[in-house]
Every structure is written in structure tokens, then in C-alpha cells.
Amino acid sequence: xxxxxxxDRPIYAQLVExxxxxxxxxxxxxxxxxxxxxxxxxxxxxxxxxxxxAFAELERSGLIITQRTNGRTVTEDAEMIQKIRKDLASxxxxxxxxxxxxxxxxxxxxxxxxxxxxxxxxxxxxx
Amino acid sequence: xxxxxxxSNLCKSYQSGSMAVDNVTLTLPKGKIIGLLGPNxxxxxxxxxxxxxxxxxxxxxxxxxxxxxxxxxxxxxxxxPDRSCLAENMKVSEIVSYFxxxxxxxxxxxAEQMLNNLGIDASAKLKTLSKxxxxxVQLILVMSRAADLYLLDEPIAGVDPAARDYIxxxxxxxxxxxxxxxxxxxxxxxxxxxLDEVIFMKYGKLxxxxxVDNIREQHGKSVDAYFREVFAC
Numbered sequence: 443x444x445x446x447x448x449x450d451r452p453i454y455a456q457l458v459e460x461x462x463x464x465x466x467x468x469x470x471x472x473x474x475x476x477x478x479x480x481x482x483x484x485x486x487x488x489x490x491x492x493x494x495x496a497f498a499e500l501e502r503s504g505l506i507i508t509q510r511t512n513g514r515t516v517t518e519d520a521e522m523i524q525k526i527r528k529d530l531a532s533x534x535x536x537x538x539x540x541x542x543x544x545x546x547x548x549x550x551x552x553x554x555x556x557x558x559x560x561x562x563x564x565x566x567x568x569x
Numbered sequence: 570x571x572x573x574x575x576x577s578n579l580c581k582s583y584q585s586g587s588m589a590v591d592n593v594t595l596t597l598p599k600g601k602i603i604g605l606l607g608p609n610x611x612x613x614x615x616x617x618x619x620x621x622x623x624x625x626x627x628x629x630x631x632x633x634x635x636x637x638x639x640x641x642x643x644x645x646x647x648x649x650p651d652r653s654c655l656a657e658n659m660k661v662s663e664i665v666s667y668f669x670x671x672x673x674x675x676x677x678x679x680a681e682q683m684l685n686n687l688g689i690d691a692s693a694k695l696k697t698l699s700k701x702x703x704x705x706v707q708l709i710l711v712m713s714r715a716a717d718l719y720l721l722d723e724p725i726a727g728v729d730p731a732a733r734d735y736i737x738x739x740x741x742x743x744x745x746x747x748x749x750x751x752x753x754x755x756x757x758x759x760x761x762x763x764l765d766e767v768i769f770m771k772y773g774k775l776x777x778x779x780x781v782d783n784i785r786e787q788h789g790k791s792v793d794a795y796f797r798e799v800f801a802c
Contacts, residue, residue: 444734444762449791452782453762483741487734488762489602490744492782 444487453488457496460486465505465516466527473518476506573599573718573749574620579629581615581773589615591773592629599717600746602763604781604792605753607770608800613753614651616770617720620751621648633718644673647716651723651753653703657696661689661706668710680713687735701728705736712739719750725759737763758793767792769799 447456464470477485483493497514500506504522508514517523542552574597581590590612597603605613618624619631622638633642655664661684669675684691687705695703704727711719725733733756740750741763754760761781769777776799784795 447762449758449761449793450785450789452785454782480742480744483744484738486762487738487741489765489781490741491601491765495782 445485447488454492454495454499457486457488457493458499461496461500462505462526463530466523466530470516472516472520472523474516475512476514476516478513572596573634575630575632575635577630579616579619579631580627581612581619581624582627588773590619590626593770593773593775595768595775595778597749597751599749601765602740602744602750602752604757604760604764604767605751605770606755606757606767606792606796607776610772611770612773613770614722615773617648617722617751617753620718620720621646645717647672647711647714647719649708649711649719649721649724653707655695655703655707658694660692660694661698662691664695664706664710665691668713672714674715676713676715680709683709683713683739687732701732704728705732708736712743715745715748717748719748721750721752723754724752725754725756730759733759757796758791761792764792769796771800 445457445460447453461476470476476482479490479493479497483490486493497506501508501514504519505517505526506514507517539552542555547555574595576593576595576597579590579593579595580588582588593612593616605616607613615624619626620633620638622643631638634645636642659667665677665680665684668680669677681691684706687709689698689702689706689709695706698706704724708721708724711721725736728736737760740752744750752760752764764781766778766780767784768775781792784790784792788795790798
């Protein structure tokens with residue numbers, strides 16, 4: 443199935459985000475071999491040159507490594523992966539807080555809302 | 570030399586006096602999938618027909634792999650016309666043999682595989698097939714060649730969305746860093762993800778030649794949306 447991509451942002455940037463997400467969420471394990479550009483661009487239904495550009499970007503950041511004999515693999519540096527994961531989480535929190543403030547909630551109220559949500563909707567237990 | 574097509578000051582005027590292609594200068598590299606976009610009557614088909622030698626330029630020059638358009642360049646160019654060009658009385662399998670005989674770079678195996686994937690009966694006569702299926706057959710024949718330059722004039726206009734996806738996927742899977750694919754179409758949003766670069770034409774003139782991601786970066790919108798803006802009526 444073709445990947446869902448936004449129509450108003452550069453395609454390669456969205457491919458970078460998507461592959462990054464697959465790595466930090468563990469769909470691709472540290473050290474795991476990645477599909478070839480050709481395979482992945484066919485799966486995503488995007489231009490192979492654009493996929494190549496996305497891979498080059500991920501290589502520059504060190505998240506994926508090109509092995510001369512073994513194609514491309516995810517970095518074995520678990521710390522780096524965790525750091526990127528945390529950065530992404532921070533970005534989401536940033537957006538979440540900005541939205542809640544827009545709705546007029548204070549920090550304390552937001553905290554309480556999160557707790558209520560956790561208990562009621564997600565089936566979590568009270569502290 | 571990595572430039573596949575070199576067009577300089579190319580013009581084509583028809584007897585009516587209209588300039589179908591008006592002083593176009595353009596260089597196309599190898600290994601790209603390029604959208605040739607423009608409103609009706611902007612000169613897209615005329616440009617393609619000059620590239621494959623069906624029309625001769627009124628002025629200017631045109632080189633493919635450094636050669637003037639002629640028998641040598643025709644062997645390098647795979648062309649999908651905007652209308653049917655096959656004998657209606659032939660069976661699909663006969664047409665495949667015909668192409669195999671005609672083009673040294675034709676792969677029968679590839680053609681049969683694609684016919685099979687799209688569920689097209691090779692023993693059927695062309696005239697018994699629907700319009701969309703005929704278009705699919707024609708595209709399969711073109712994409713079964715190992716050409717340096719593919720010129721596809723409206724390859725997806727007449728086929729259903731599922732077949733469109735298959736065709737675009739086929740173009741991606743056949744991708745070869747030595748070959749370039751030029752796709753002329755109105756259905757920009759369907760092909761946008763597959764394209765490296767786009768050429769915008771208007772009244773026979775070249776308006777823009779840039780990459781898809783450049784348009785998205787600079788204008789914050791899709792090529793489709795940008796096209797609607799540039800060519801707003």
C-alpha cells in the first residue's frame with residue numbers, strides 16, 4: 443500500500459520522518475538491514491531518487507549506515523535511537539501543550555486532565 | 570556525458586501560423602522521471618512528437634544522446650502516443666511478437682508478466698478489448714522496452730484508478746538510472762509522488778523547469794495546487 447503523504451510538504455522530508463518513526467518505534471531493530479531503495483520506493487509509491495535523498499539524509503544524521511557489502515542497516519547505537527525518540531516525544535508534547543493553552547487550560551488543569559484521561563479512557567489505575 | 574536530451578531554441582509552427590512550440594531551450598538529464606505539464610494546447614504533444622521524430626522542428630535543434638533525431642535515436646526512444654496506433658485485428662500476443670521483432674530492446678517476458686498482472690488475455694483480439702484495456706496493452710508494450718528515453722503522452726488518462734497505481738508502480742520498478750521517463754499528463758496529483766522534476770508549458774513556451782520538492786519547499790503547496798495557481802483561468 444502506498445504511504446500516506448501530505449501534499450504540501452517536500453516528499454523527501456516526509457520519507458525521512460516516516461523511516462525515522464519506524465526505527466525509533468522498533469519496527470526496524472538496531473543493526474537490522476533495511477529494504478533497498480527500489481523496494482521501499484515501490485512500497486511507498488514514490489520516486490526512487492526521492493527515496494535515495496531521504497536515505498542520504500538519514501545517513502548524514504547517523505541513524506542509518508551504509509555497509510559496502512550488506513546494503514543499509516539501522517545504527518547499533520541504541521542511545522542515539524533513544525535520544526531521537528525522546529526528541530520526537532518532546533515535539534509532540536510541545537504541540538499538545540500549545541493546543542491545551544489555546545483552549546485556556548492552566549498547567550495544573552492539564553496535569554489533572556491527563557490523569558483523568560489515563561484512568562477513564564485508557565483503563566489505567568489510580569496512583 | 571550525462572545529458573540525455575538537449576533542446577535549444579526549438580520552434581514548431583503549423584500552417585495556420587500558430588507557434589505550437591515557441592523557442593524552447595531545455596536540457597534533460599539521465600535517470601529522472603519528469604512530468605510534462607501544461608493546459609490543453611500548450612505544446613506538450615508537439616514537443617514529444619519532435620523528440621521521437623514524428624514532427625520536424627521549424628527552427629532550433631534537438632539532440633538525444635548527442636545525436637540528431639533519426640533512426641539511431643528512435644532505437645533509444647520508447648513512445649506511447651496519445652491515441653491508439655495498433656492494428657485492431659491483431660491478437661495481443663501477435664502484437665507482442667510484432668514488437669519483439671521490431672525492437673531489439675524489447676523483453677517478451679516483461680510484457681507477458683505485466684499482461685498477466687493486469688489480467689489481460691493475450692489471445693484476445695485488440696478490437697474486442699475496452700478502451701482502457703487497449704491503453705494498458707499499449708503502455709505495457711512501451712514499458713517492456715529497455716529504452717533510454719520513455720515518452721509517455723497521457724499514459725493514465727483513460728484507465729481506472731487501480732490500474733493507474735499499477736502503471737505508476739511499474740514505472741518506478743522499471744526505474745533505471747540510465748533512463749529518463751517523460752510523462753505528459755493533466756492528472757498531476759496522481760503522478761506527483763512519482764516525479765523528480767516538472768516542466769510547465771504555456772502557449773508553446775517553457776514556463777518552469779524545477780523539482781517537485783522545490784515547488785513544495787518554496788510555495789508550501791503541491792505541484793497540483795501550484796499548477797492551478799499558475800494556470801488559473
